[in-house]
Amino acid sequence: MMIKILAAIVLSLGFINFSYAQAQIEITEGWVRGTPPGTTITAMYMNVENTGDQDDTLKSVSSDISKSAEIHQTSVDDKGVAKMEMLESVLVPAEGSVNFKPGGMHIMLIDLEESLKSGDKVEIKLVFEKAGQVKVQAEVLGVGDKPE
Amino acid sequence: MNRKKIYYALVTVLVLIAIGWGIILFVLFMEKSRADFYGNLYDKGRAPEFSLTDHNGNRVKMSDFKGKAVLLFFGYTKCPDICPVTMGTLKTVTDSLGEDSANVQVLFITIDPERDNQEKLKSYVPYFSESFIGLTGTPEEIDKVADDYNAFYMKEEVVESESGYLMGHTSSVYLVNPKGKFVLRYPQNRMDPLRIAEDIRNIL
Numbered sequence: 562m563m564i565k566i567l568a569a570i571v572l573s574l575g576f577i578n579f580s581y582a583q584a585q586i587e588i589t590e591g592w593v594r595g596t597p598p599g600t601t602i603t604a605m606y607m608n609v610e611n612t613g614d615q616d617d618t619l620k621s622v623s624s625d626i627s628k629s630a631e632i633h634q635t636s637v638d639d640k641g642v643a644k645m646e647m648l649e650s651v652l653v654p655a656e657g658s659v660n661f662k663p664g665g666m667h668i669m670l671i672d673l674e675e676s677l678k679s680g681d682k683v684e685i686k687l688v689f690e691k692a693g694q695v696k697v698q699a700e701v702l703g704v705g706d707k708p709e
Numbered sequence: 710m711n712r713k714k715i716y717y718a719l720v721t722v723l724v725l726i727a728i729g730w731g732i733i734l735f736v737l738f739m740e741k742s743r744a745d746f747y748g749n750l751y752d753k754g755r756a757p758e759f760s761l762t763d764h765n766g767n768r769v770k771m772s773d774f775k776g777k778a779v780l781l782f783f784g785y786t787k788c789p790d791i792c793p794v795t796m797g798t799l800k801t802v803t804d805s806l807g808e809d810s811a812n813v814q815v816l817f818i819t820i821d822p823e824r825d826n827q828e829k830l831k832s833y834v835p836y837f838s839e840s841f842i843g844l845t846g847t848p849e850e851i852d853k854v855a856d857d858y859n860a861f862y863m864k865e866e867v868v869e870s871e872s873g874y875l876m877g878h879t880s881s882v883y884l885v886n887p888k889g890k891f892v893l894r895y896p897q898n899r900m901d902p903l904r905i906a907e908d909i910r911n912i913l
């Protein structure tokens with residue numbers, strides 16, 4: 562009896578811990594840019610919110626629809642020259658959020674298996690240092706879209 | 710005799726005052742029209758002539774578009790972020806111009822001629838709008854156009870990136886008036902399509 566109660570306590574504690582870790586990172590507004598025929602590269606955008614009280618870090622990204630995926634940052638200098646660079650990781654501060662949006666940070670999907678049409682759904686896997694793997698269902702929008 | 714002198718002096722003074730006012734009003738008017746544009750003034754004279762290959766394989770010159778307002782953008786099709794966003798914005802611009810869009814030509818000039826051949830542009834540029842024209846050429850031709858238009862581009866080797874090479878490039882859109890002269894420039898932080906359309910209506 563005693564053992565059963567203890568086991569229940571341990572299990573429930575474990576469950577609480579587990580659900581707490583899951584709730585730390587929330588992804589909203591995930592979307593992927595559709596591609597013109599023949600284009601094998603595109604970008605995914607989203608809002609990453611950290612509802613926990615500890616900083617977390619996005620460490621890697623992947624997707625079944627492309628051979629590889631990378632975290633990129635677009636920046637435009639004062640001469641109007643736009644560049645992209647690859648980021649190793651992205652810090653998501655405690656009780657803060659990071660917005661991936663056109664002209665800024667994005668998940669670059671490289672070597673797509675097929676072109677993406679508006680209305681398709683795509684799954685992206687994100688791996689965070691503390692929250693672990695988080696799956697995102699992202700909707701494919703039109704190629705020239707830029708939702709406000 | 711004295712009266713005549715006074716009369717001439719008076720007329721001279723009045724004429725000078727009128728000229729002075731004229732200058733002041735002219736300057737005020739220029740300031741006003743200057744401030745009325747949403748885009749940044751880009752007073753660089755005639756848009757240089759070029760000869761490039763369009764996405765249907767025809768040779769095309771800048772002077773072919775005389776009589777139309779031209780929106781000019783330098784980019785490349787393997788660009789997943791800035792280029793499609795800008796092309797989408799230009800599509801909204803031409804859509805919102807309605808009938809006036811017949812007098813507007815959007816040109817997409819690739820700065821990645823090694824990968825962006827005619828077929829590549831054909832599947833990319835008209836996908837945004839049937840009326841848009843994609844232009845490519847030999848690396849030398851593209852080099853010259855970019856140079857003439859003060860557009861900058863460079864290959865970027867992103868260490869360990871799987872995407873092959875990426876390009877850094879001028880991301881502003883240039884507006885050329887129907888007489889073939891540069892008028893305005895839109896940097897990436899001035900990309901409100903409705904206000905760009907308003908500028909175009911004002912120069913047509």
Ligand SMILES: [Cu+2]
Nearest residue numbers: 633645669789
């Ligand atoms: Cu990128």
